[in-house]
Every structure is written in C-alpha cells, then in structure tokens.
Amino acid sequence: MKPLFRFAFMVTLLTGAYSASATEYPLPPDDSRLIGENSTYVVPNDGRPLEAVAKEYMVGLLGMLEANPGTDPWLPKAGTQLTIPTQMLLPDTKREGIVINVAELRLYYYPKDENKVIVYPIGIGQLGANTPAMVTSISQKIPNPTWTPTPNIRKRYAAKGETLPVTVPAGPDNPMGLYAMRLAYGKGHYLIHGTNADFGIGMRVSSGCIRLRPDDIEALFNSVPKGTRVQVINQPVKYAVEPDGKRWIEVHQPLSHNENDDPQTMPIALTPAAKKFISSTTSDDAVIKAALTRRSGMPILVSEGEVVKDDSTVPAFLHQTTAEGSTAQPAGITQVGGESAQN
Numbered sequence: 001m002k003p004l005f006r007f008a009f010m011v012t013l014l015t016g017a018y019s020a021s022a023t024e025y026p027l028p029p030d031d032s033r034l035i036g037e038n039s040t041y042v043v044p045n046d047g048r049p050l051e052a053v054a055k056e057y058m059v060g061l062l063g064m065l066e067a068n069p070g071t072d073p074w075l076p077k078a079g080t081q082l083t084i085p086t087q088m089l090l091p092d093t094k095r096e097g098i099v100i101n102v103a104e105l106r107l108y109y110y111p112k113d114e115n116k117v118i119v120y121p122i123g124i125g126q127l128g129a130n131t132p133a134m135v136t137s138i139s140q141k142i143p144n145p146t147w148t149p150t151p152n153i154r155k156r157y158a159a160k161g162e163t164l165p166v167t168v169p170a171g172p173d174n175p176m177g178l179y180a181m182r183l184a185y186g187k188g189h190y191l192i193h194g195t196n197a198d199f200g201i202g203m204r205v206s207s208g209c210i211r212l213r214p215d216d217i218e219a220l221f222n223s224v225p226k227g228t229r230v231q232v233i234n235q236p237v238k239y240a241v242e243p244d245g246k247r248w249i250e251v252h253q254p255l256s257h258n259e260n261d262d263p264q265t266m267p268i269a270l271t272p273a274a275k276k277f278i279s280s281t282t283s284d285d286a287v288i289k290a291a292l293t294r295r296s297g298m299p300i301l302v303s304e305g306e307v308v309k310d311d312s313t314v315p316a317f318l319h320q321t322t323a324e325g326s327t328a329q330p331a332g333i334t335q336v337g338g339e340s341a342q343n
Helices: 002-014 050-056 061-067 151-158 214-223 272-279 285-294
Strands: 023-026 039-042 081-084 097-101 106-110 116-121 134-143 179-183 191-193 204-206 229-233 237-241 247-251 299-303
Touching: 050 061, 061 081, 106 214, 116 214, 179 214, 191 214, 237 272, 247 272, 247 285, 285 299
Parallel strands: 097 229
Antiparallel strands: 023 116, 039 081, 097 106, 106 116, 134 179, 134 229, 179 191, 237 247, 247 299
16 A cells, blocks of 8 residues: 555656546436446556556556456556456445445445536545545535644644644645545534546545545536535445346455455454355355455356355454444544644
C-alpha cells in the first residue's frame, strides 16, 4: 500500500489528459444483482500510469490492482493485457438513494423512478480516520465549499511537521474540490465531495469523507436532491443466486486495521448468510475457496447446477462473523461518532 501513496503526486501530473465519467447500468430485476461485463485493455507504449487507465474506464486504482495483481502502478508494461473490472454484484441493500460500500470503494446511486444504477469509484478514510457505517441522508449541498480542518486533522498533520491554515478558501487549491454534500450523520463532519487532485480515487486517503473525481462529484451533485437517503456499508464479500440458478461470489480485500495488515491474507468477516451461501451443496468448494483466497474484486461463477461438496472446511482466515444486518464494523471499519472531518 505505501508505494501507492508515494507515487500519487506524480500520478496527478500524468493523468490530466484522460477524461472519464461514471458508469451507468440498467437496473436488473429485484431477484438479480449481477450487472455489467468485464473488458480487457492492452497497455500502450506511452508511459501512462495505471491511474490513468483506471480513470479512463471509470474504476478505482485499487480495484484495478485487485483485478490485475502484480501490475506496476507506476508504469504498467507496454503490451500487457489488463482486465477492467466493470462487472459487479449490487450490494445486498435497499435500492434507494446512495449506497456506499467502503470495502469495494464504490458508490452506487439509484436515481428515483429511473430503471438504472450509476456507479462511481471513491476514495475513503485512511487508517485512523475510518469511514463509519451509517444510514443517513444528504443534509446540505455546498457548491464551492471551504475547508476548515478539525483539531484532530491538525494534530495528524502537525505530527508530520505540516501546519494547516485555519480555513482553506473555495477554489482550485481546496482539497474538497468544487462540490460537497454534507451527511446528516453525527455532527455533520462527514461529506461526499470532490478533490483538487486526480490521485486517491479507489484508495484510502481521506480524513473519513467520501471523495470522488471532479467530473463525478459534479454529476452526482447536480443529480442528487437534498434529503436523499445514504447508506454506508462494509461488505467485502458479496454473493448472489441469479434467476437462472447460477451462483456468484465477489470477494474484495478487506480494509486493514493497521499498517502491518496484509489485505490479501488478513481475515474476512462473514455474516451467517454468507457462510450459508458458501457451505451450500450447490456451491463448488474449490471455486469458492479460490475466490476467497484470490480476492479479485470481480464476480466469480461458483455453480451452474448441483455440485457435490468435499469434506474440507472454509479457509482458516475466514473465522470472523458478524450478525446479519448489524452496523458493527467488520474487517477494519471502526464506528466513530463524528471525529473525522471534511477532507
């Protein structure tokens, strides 16, 4: 993870020529959650970093790395064929307003009375400034926001030898970008906002808020009315049984607790319903275990029909369990009461 943050500022200088917007998908029936299709991309010999490819295809950087492990984020090798992860399972939530799944670093927007879902890659809270689970609403829409760092943010920057101004005025140097939407949760410290840099989308870099690329926050800001429902969840494992009987699972790297955690091997929290899906006699054990180990962030077909189970157990790293529907924070999300702030 650390190398990603070191190259982030350089990426900002290299990605400006590539524009993109969010991805719209037709909304599937209520008994279906599979949307989109993956595509492939051959890296050209023009020196573009992986973030530029992610931006071009409207996905996040870590999503690209999950789908293409071992790829150099600085300079992908020319001629390499990359998978663009644009197929996904909708989160197991109410299809209303905004749903943010911090585990997959995506925001889903369900426009009212429209048969579609719009998906945006996001940046979320870094270690020590986690984005909490919540069900809330948009309480305020703020064009050209100013940024007033909280005492906790000041302390964090001071520990690095940096002194923040009392207030950063609206404009191109504001880290909140040109648009912000305040959430009613807690003391109103959490926002969905833009950024003044092109790095950090699809990464954990903010002070607890939800960060979008400039074009994406502008589109979302202009579409979402005040009072819109917002739900923040942490679902690293999604699964579905589609109307045709096919069973799918989508596994993301869980959010880390500290700098020493390896998201590729650390435990994944499973709800009782997820464990039931995994242990079903119609799920292929070998494929399930491979998906849980690989953590590609893409839907994997685990069964097209009846499958005979073997006698082995679920991998040991899947030992954590949370209650179905609980707002407790599995896999690295800590419930906090408004300590984070606008960044």
